[in-house]
Amino acid sequence: MRLGTWGAISAGLAVAAGAFAAHALRARLPGGMLEVFETGARYQLAHALAILLADAAAERRPRPALRAAGWLFVAGSVLFSGSLYALALTGVRALGAITPLGGVCFLAGWIAFAWGLGPTRSAERP
Secondary structure, three states, rough: HHHHHHHHHHHHHHHHHHHHHHHOOOOOOOHHHHHHHHHHHHHHHHHHHHHHHHHHHHHHOOOOHHHHHHHHHHHHHHHHHHHHHHHHHHOHHHHHOOHHHHHHHHHHHHHHHHHHOOOOHHHHHO
16 A cells, blocks of 8 residues: 555554544543543644645655655554544553554654755765
8 A cells, every 4th residue: 555545544544543532532531541532633733734745745755765654644543543542432541562562663754855855975075
């Protein structure tokens, strides 16, 4: 499946998660867990857009770092947002140990994205 397709699906799921939190979970989740769930949705939506940007950039400028950035954003969304959703819905605190791995994927994705947008070697030569 194309990277941009993953981005579009992720964006739709993030909107659905936000609506689910606002309408179905507000009265059901114990203290603080609604905010945890909403944080997952917010980061998923932001990184869904980043996946779409990485895909568009890679189409214009085919560089491995840009594709890697997009896939790191996908992995980060699954690990970071997925662990927050699971934590909020189940209350199993151990799931919180997965969240930082997703954060590392997000950070690595942004580094790869910057690397991929940097100058090419031929552009550096006079």
